[in-house]
Amino acid sequence: MTGARARLQRERREAAQRLDELRESFDDFVAASRDSNADDEHDPEGATIAYERARVVALTHQVREHLAQIDAAFERLDAGTYGRCETCGGAIGEARLEARPTAVRCITCAQNSRPGRARP
Numbered sequence: 001m002t003g004a005r006a007r008l009q010r011e012r013r014e015a016a017q018r019l020d021e022l023r024e025s026f027d028d029f030v031a032a033s034r035d036s037n038a039d040d041e042h043d044p045e046g047a048t049i050a051y052e053r054a055r056v057v058a059l060t061h062q063v064r065e066h067l068a069q070i071d072a073a074f075e076r077l078d079a080g081t082y083g084r085c086e087t088c089g090g091a092i093g094e095a096r097l098e099a100r101p102t103a104v105r106c107i108t109c110a111q112n113s114r115p116g117r118a119r120p
């Protein structure tokens with residue numbers, strides 16, 4: 001499992017950076033809504049700001065979730081279970097881990113667990 005730790009560290013760095021960027025744009029929205037009349041819901045600009053803010057909040061939530069997955073992957077690395085499918089216990093595969101360092105299931109199990117893709 002060489003390189004897994006470095007990969008996860010890079011992934012965590014990128015996620016933390018994204019979180020910083022999102023925090024900055026959120027601050028911008030807060031400042032923008034303070035400048036415009038945010039109480040007026042008929043103000044088209046106010047509606048856009050509210051929409052954009054909701055989008056940033058949703059993205060922030062996603063990145064936080066991703067960070068939690070990365071932390072869980074680090075724990076698996078320490079426990080020696082990293083790269084093992086949590087469903088079938090088989091190897092997840094180096095190529096898949098390279099593309100998705102936080103994967104907890106092998107490609108077969110991941111596809112089987114996806115709704116609408118289950119085998120008959």
Ligand SMILES: [Zn+2]
Nearest residue numbers: 085088106109
């Ligand atoms: Zn599996």
